[in-house]
Amino acid sequence: MARRLIDLSMPVHNDMVSFPRVVRPALVMYETWREFAERIGASKHGVDWLTAHCKIVLGDHIGTHMDSLRHMRENAPGPEGIPLEYCYGDGVCLDFRHLPKGAGITVPDLVAALARIGYTLKPLDIVLIHTGAGKIQDSEAYLTDHVGMSGEATHWMLDRGIKMMGIDAVTFDPPVWAMFERKQLWEAHRVMLEREYYHLENMSHFDQLPPHGFKLSLFPVKWVNTTAAPVRAVAIIDD
Numbered sequence: 001m002a003r004r005l006i007d008l009s010m011p012v013h014n015d016m017v018s019f020p021r022v023v024r025p026a027l028v029m030y031e032t033w034r035e036f037a038e039r040i041g042a043s044k045h046g047v048d049w050l051t052a053h054c055k056i057v058l059g060d061h062i063g064t065h066m067d068s069l070r071h072m073r074e075n076a077p078g079p080e081g082i083p084l085e086y087c088y089g090d091g092v093c094l095d096f097r098h099l100p101k102g103a104g105i106t107v108p109d110l111v112a113a114l115a116r117i118g119y120t121l122k123p124l125d126i127v128l129i130h131t132g133a134g135k136i137q138d139s140e141a142y143l144t145d146h147v148g149m150s151g152e153a154t155h156w157m158l159d160r161g162i163k164m165m166g167i168d169a170v171t172f173d174p175p176v177w178a179m180f181e182r183k184q185l186w187e188a189h190r191v192m193l194e195r196e197y198y199h200l201e202n203m204s205h206f207d208q209l210p211p212h213g214f215k216l217s218l219f220p221v222k223w224v225n226t227t228a229a230p231v232r233a234v235a236i237i238d239d
Contacts, residue, residue, distance in 0.1 A: 001238050006209065008128075008166075008216075008233035010137055010202040012063040017142050019170050022061050030055040060228040064202045066220040067172075071227040072192040079220045079229035082198055086163045089126050091216040091235060092119060093209045096147050097132040102178030104150035104187075105129065110157070117211035123161025126216045134168030134204035148174035151187030158197050164218065166200035166233065203233055210237070 010016075018024050030053045037043045037050040061067075066087075069076035094113040096105055114121065121127070133146035146169040157165060165172070173179060173188045191197065200218060215236040220229035 004237045004239060006205055006235040006237065008203045008205050008235055009064040009231070010134075010204050012058070012230075016063070017137060017140065017170070018059075018062060020143070020176060022059050025059070025062050026055075026057040028055050029053075058230070060223065060226040060230075061201070062230070064200060064204075064231050064233050065228045066198055066200050066218065066231050067189075067192070067228045068198070068220075068226070069192055069196065070225065072189060078223060078225040078227065080222050080224045082220055083163075084219065086124065086126075086198060087218045087220070089124050089164075089216060090122075090212070091126050091128060091209070091214045092117075092121065092212045093128040093130055093206055094211075095130045097130060099147045101145045101147065102174055102181070103147040104174050104178070104182070104184065105147055105153050106150055107153050107156045110153055119212050121157075121160045121162060124164075125162060126164045126166070126218065127157060127162055128203065128206055128209070128216075129165060129167040129169075129172075130206040131167060131169045133170070134206055137202070137204060143170055144175050144177060146170070146175060148172060148178075149188040150174075150184075151191055154188045154191045154197070155195070158191070158195055163196070164198050164200075166203045166216075166218070168203045168206050170202060172199045172201055200231060200233060209235055213237075 033049045033052045037048050068078045070078045131146040136142050217234045220231050223229045
């Protein structure tokens with residue numbers, strides 16, 4: 001059986017688009033190949049080209065990342081406390097590209113999306129929310145032209161045993177302008193204040209996925225006491 005791996009991760013670079021108040025990363029060369037060889041002393045022995053090193057300044061919500069409970073709860077664990085069994089499992093991709101920009105995904109929207117693909121959720125499925133924003137990650141429109149989860153819809157998912165979700169947008173909620181317009185502020189995130197669940201943001205390439213029948217590998221870096229951690233998100237499809 002042939003196996004395909006699909007990268008669902010956003011590239012991280014110095015000029016990338018980031019969420020408001022999230023500082024862009026700084027990825028710079030710290031020591032070149034020749035500088036390291038010289039400074040470590042190897043060049044004295046005829047080896048003048050060794051391992052280069054970069055210095056990286058990176059916020060915990062840059063690129064494809066997984067929010068920990070500490071993102072919303074002051075005394076909750078960071079990414080080190082995310083159960084590994086939630087980070088690998090059967091994937092389901094629900095398409096909401098037809099909704100108007102700024103919309104909050106409702107429970108009827110979820111029910112309709114599942115009916116379209118003939119799928120019934122089971123506990124520990126990993127659900128991906130396809131907004132289409134992954135196609136515009138290099139533009140300022142990425143911050144405004146997407147939909148997001150409502151608090152009610154997030155609770156509905158959790159009631160069905162879902163612990164992990166992901167979105168191809170800059171936030172799991174609707175865009176900032178839409179939340180303030182409706183005065184419904186980060187309602188999906190605020191579900192974390194009372195219930196355990198995790199989500200990924202800034203994913204991509206959902207258009208390459210089938211609706212279901214694939215695995216997802218979404219393991220976060222084991223950062224301690226941060227509010228999120230980077231993830232190299234990969235879909236695994238057996239053809």
